[in-house]
Amino acid sequence: MEITLLGTGGPDGLPVPGCPCAACSAAICGAARNPASVLVDGMLLLDLTPGPALAAARAGRTLSGVRQVLLSHPRSGPPVNLPPGLPAPGRVPDGEQLALLTGHRVRAVAVDAPGTGYEITGPSGNRLLYLPAGCGPAGLEAAEHAPHRPVPYDMVLLDVVGRPDALARLRAAGLVGPTTDVIAVHIGHEAPPEPELHRRLGADGARAVPDGRSLIVGEYDAVPDVPRRTLVLGGARSGKSAEAERRLSAFPGVLYVATAGAREGDPEWEQRVHAHRERRPGSWRTEETCDLVPLLAEDGPPMLVDCLALWLTDAMDRVGAWDDERWASGGPRELAARIAELTAAWRATRRTVVAVSNEVGSGVVPATASGRRFRDELGKLNAAIAAESEHVLLVTAGVALPLRDYGTGRPG
Structure with a gap:
């Protein structure tokens, strides 16, 4: 036909x-x-x-x-x-x-x-x-x-x-x-x-x-390949989360993984979370956790992780990265092991996944040692995840610039 x-x-x-x-x-x-x-x-x-x-x-x-x-x-x-x-x-x-x-x-x-x-x-x-x-x-x-x-x-x-x-x-x-x-x-x-x-x-x-x-009808040569792993980077209020959500809007039953958790007594944060929930399709399921490795290992519908910067904050909390003395006694090694475990799970996953992360390397140099430590470690994490992703985007002012594009849609 x-x-x-x-x-x-x-x-x-x-x-x-x-x-x-x-x-x-x-x-x-x-x-x-x-x-x-x-x-x-x-x-x-x-x-x-x-x-x-x-x-x-x-x-x-x-x-x-x-x-x-x-x-x-x-x-x-x-x-x-x-x-x-x-x-x-x-x-x-x-x-x-x-x-x-x-x-x-x-x-x-x-x-x-x-x-x-x-x-x-x-x-x-x-x-x-x-x-x-x-x-x-x-x-x-x-x-x-x-x-x-x-x-x-x-x-x-x-x-x-x-x-x-x-x-x-x-x-x-x-x-x-x-x-x-x-x-x-x-x-x-x-x-x-x-x-x-x-x-x-x-x-x-x-x-x-x-x-x-x-x-x-029935010829499949031109059917575009949907990338399995996509990393969406951007600064604050750049539109990176909206871009990530749009990438999965045509898929059913998406698992939205919120790594932020709850913040008691912070109404402004609650308003942000509410705005995110309102724009997501009602068929999506939300899970609030930083335990990403088991979810990446599971078979299931597409998954959106928002965001890796908050995952890193939790990981640095767990290894005492904010305390100079504890950090010096083995923190870098512990954090590197956590990042390596997440990167390996990202590489091995069989589900379609999109992750959001902050791009912080172009801003003002943080004034504190802990702030510079977080900036440096987030840069390493972003680079590690990007290296194992078929598609990497940088979002600025709501405009997405493809940094890497392996096997995605192409003009007909």
């Missing part, structure tokens, strides 16, 4: 007419996207983009063989003129199925916002799922509770940028697996400009392709 993406943009396209934002300005320079529309094997058209016949011609395709036009949502955005000869567009009621003469089967899938998703099965059995803009699947249950073992789709097209939680729910239901080709569509000016768009989608195990691209 072959699909041609006549459009990959949001309902208003990209750039949005008259909008001066950075994403729209960048799109004018070669990354423009028509509203999303997908041509399946030249005979089924999902949604309509302005000038569909011209969009098809630019992609080297024709609409002369289209026998069915299905809409996934009420029309908005630029007006669309139906080319002569195309059948009138329609929508299929949720749960109902169409059997086409070409051997394709189309089933309407319920979504959690106004609209209709479509599951298409080709004559050879390959399956793709197409979801409308701003929508996620409705009525899914976790794979372990399903009466039958779910079969992952070969390809899924959805609003990854706007609804990463929808992708997480498909993964939890077993409908998106490691070989599922996840294509981001409905890309509007809320998305970051390229190449930042591709970097973020790669972390989600998804990719974006330009308008006019044709893809074979």
Whole structure:
């Protein structure tokens, strides 16, 4: 089964007419996207983009063989003129199925916002799922509770940028697996400009392709590899925690490991903790501990550690690093052993992990010996963890700069 993406943009396209934002300005320079529309094997058209016949011609395709036009949502955005000869567009009621003469089967899938998703099965059995803009699947249950073992789709097209939680729910239901080709569509000016768009989608195990691209459903060569270990560095209030959380927003059941613990009588700290909790998905589980080695050794869902600087504070507490006399009597050796144990566990882990840490080496030299000791040891810890990570990022002013990128997403 072959699909041609006549459009990959949001309902208003990209750039949005008259909008001066950075994403729209960048799109004018070669990354423009028509509203999303997908041509399946030249005979089924999902949604309509302005000038569909011209969009098809630019992609080297024709609409002369289209026998069915299905809409996934009420029309908005630029007006669309139906080319002569195309059948009138329609929508299929949720749960109902169409059997086409070409051997394709189309089933309407319920979504959690106004609209209709479509599951298409080709004559050879390959399956793709197409979801409308701003929508996620409705009525899914976790794979372990399903009466039958779910079969992952070969390809899924959805609003990854706007609804990463929808992708997480498909993964939890077993409908998106490691070989599922996840294509981001409905890309509007809320998305970051390229190449930042591709970097973020790669972390989600998804990719974006330009308008006019044709893809074979079931070919897995371009499925991006999600890095197993990621270290996110940054200064205070740099956006490093938000970046780390965003990297796992499309995955279900994430374990969030908070190394800070509780601070009694500190309302400002409690407000910070509350703000962190509020922006995390409700499906995530939180554990407050500095005992990271056993968690890294376990099999399980993705894990986010925030942060290594607080883990180091706890480790230095345990070896008496703040007392010069005790530190001199063997503290460096004890701390080095703890860091080596954590680094070995990080290297050996089989779960997807993202860790946050402070980058303190560019600031003012601490005034105290203990402060300089902490700065030096945090630099060593960051270097050790970075050496065993496939992906390392430095975040400044909310902008993530990749320092190392082994095997993550790449432009389509």
